[in-house]
Amino acid sequence: MTVEKLAPNTAAAGVPFYTPIKTAPAGTALDTGADVPTLFTPLRLRGMTLQNRFVVSPMCMYSTEDGHLTDWHLVHLGAFAVRGAALTIVGATAVTPNGRMSPEDGGLWKDSQIAPLKRVVDFVHSQGQKIGIQLAHAGRKASTLVPWHTTPTCPQVATAEAGGWPDNLWAPSAIAWDEGYPTPREMTVAQIEGVIQSFADAARRAVEAGVDTIEIYAGHGYLLSGFLSPITNQRTDAYGGSFTNRTRLLTSTILAIRAVIPPTMPLLLRISATEWMEHTGQPSWDLAQSQQLAALLPDLGVDLLDVTSGGNSPAQKIRADAYYQADLAGEIRAALWRDGEERLAIGAVGAIATAEMARSMVQAGGTWPAVNVNGEKGRNGEGRNGTVEVDAEEEHGTGAKADLVLVGRQFLREPEFVLKTAASLGVRVQAPVQYLGAPFKLGGAVNGGL
Structure with a gap:
């Protein structure tokens, strides 16, 4: 009798612990050809290639200690990488202490915060996946x-007794978020220049920690978003007034970051495509200005625009059907393509909760299904305030609205969302080798890849 000798398991390289090497990252399609949905085809952004079009959207966990990530983040973020998310983005990470949304938010304003981030990065890389980080300043x-x-009736202000800094909020102009909230300080030019440097x-520091990409957060009424809006930016200097002046802080920040990251590293940007304040009849940040900004981004060094909306005023009125966010992304993408600009990739967001919904957003030539609105409202302001007009059966047309999807809450419900989507769409994909004993069903039979 001949006994076959098996080769020993090979360890993944470049990580400070043992984990089996992956022949392909989880979530990689095992078949090729025209039958594979775009959702499970690769996407290249500069020197970074994603094996599918799923991105874990930045989500605040309010679980750091003095801005330092903890084991919570290792387990929370690592779970998505294990189960097939091609790119996981660490939630809003403050560039200054007073730029945190809450006292428990993450930060990268000092060098001691690099090592805890690197620990998470190393784990994600050990699974063959990519990881990014969203850099932010919360402003007012x-x-x-x-x-x-x-509580719904209590302002959300963290007082000094709760570890907050309500007397040290920065904004383009001294305009409070809402009644009961502190009035921010109008930033000096020196403070603006200091934030750019921050x-x-x-x-x-993110590059030193080993991240694959960086996203700049300029949405939902936080500092960079506040400068874009003529509602919250009433300055009369070089950072207020005209479109060029209101976008100056953002464009300067883009250039400053692009100058310190590797030329092969993609740079992402998240904006609110509209404030949903057109009903006031007053100037506001809107889709047309977002399209104007998007046209500038490729030459500034931005590779992907992550399109969301709202969050800069509690008086916003959102037209919130199931695809209202993706429609905005699609309008920006269409305007770019009409002008012959295809260098800027587009990301779509918005309560993506089903396989078909995710597929339809990136699939060329596909028909968009009708999906009922689930009524969720976002912490960052996407639908939290104002009148919401719902038309769940509106026709959304055909064709791709974006190049990838950024999914948040559904990953919290189903960390295996990528694998379940593949099974639902009939796509064989690579699973974590440690989980091969528990395959999903594909078309009524066991999916060999899962």
């Missing part, structure tokens, strides 16, 4: 309490 919406310590310094 900083110093708030964590969600589970707030973004660059945080980007340098």
Whole structure:
């Protein structure tokens, strides 16, 4: 009798612990050809290639200690990488202490915060996946309490006794978020220049930690978003007034970060495509200006625009059917393509909760299904306030609205969302080798890849 000798398991390289090497990252399609949905085809952004079009959207966890990530983040973020998310983005990470949304938010304003981030990065890389980080400054919406310590009738302000800094909020103009909230300080030019440098310094630390990409957060009424809006930016200097002046802080920040990250590293940007304040009849940030900004981004060094909306005013009125966010992304993408600009990839967001919904957003030539709105409202302001007009049966047309999807809450419900989507769409994909004993069903039979 001949006994076959099996080769020993090979360890993944470049990580400080043992884990089996992956022949392909989880979530990689095992078949090729025209029958594979775009959702499970690769996407290249500069030197980073994603094996599928799923991105874990940045989500605040309010679980750091003095801005340092903890084992919570290792387990929370690592779970998505294990189960097939091609790119996981660490939630809003403050570039200054007063730029945190809450006292428990993450930060990269000092070097001691690099090592805890690197620990998470190393694990994600050990699974063959990519990881990014969203850099942010919360502006006038900083110093708030964590969600589970707030009530609908109580302002969310974190006082000094709760570890907050309500007397040290920064904004383009001294306009409070809402009644009962502190009035921020109008930033001096020196403070504006200092914030630009803080973004660059945080980007340098992120590179040292080994991240694959960086996203700049300029949405939902936080500092960079506040400068874009003529509602919240009433300055009369070089950072206010005209479109060029209101976008100056953002464009300067983009250039400062691009200068300190590798030329092969893609740079992402998240904006609110509209404030949903057109009903006031007053100037506001809207889709047309977002399209104008998007046209500038490729030459500034931005590779992907992550399109969301709202969050800069509690008076917003959102037209919130199932695809209202993706429709905005599609309008921006269409305007770019009409002008012959295809260098800027587009990301779509918005309560993506089903396989068909995710597929339809990136599939060329596909028909968009009708999906009922689930009524969720976002912590960052996407639908939290104002009148919401719902038309769940509106026709959304055909064709791709974006190049990838950024999924948040559904990953919290189903960390295996990528694998379940593949099974639902009939796509064989690579699973974590440690989980091969528990395959999903594909078309009524066991999916060999899963």
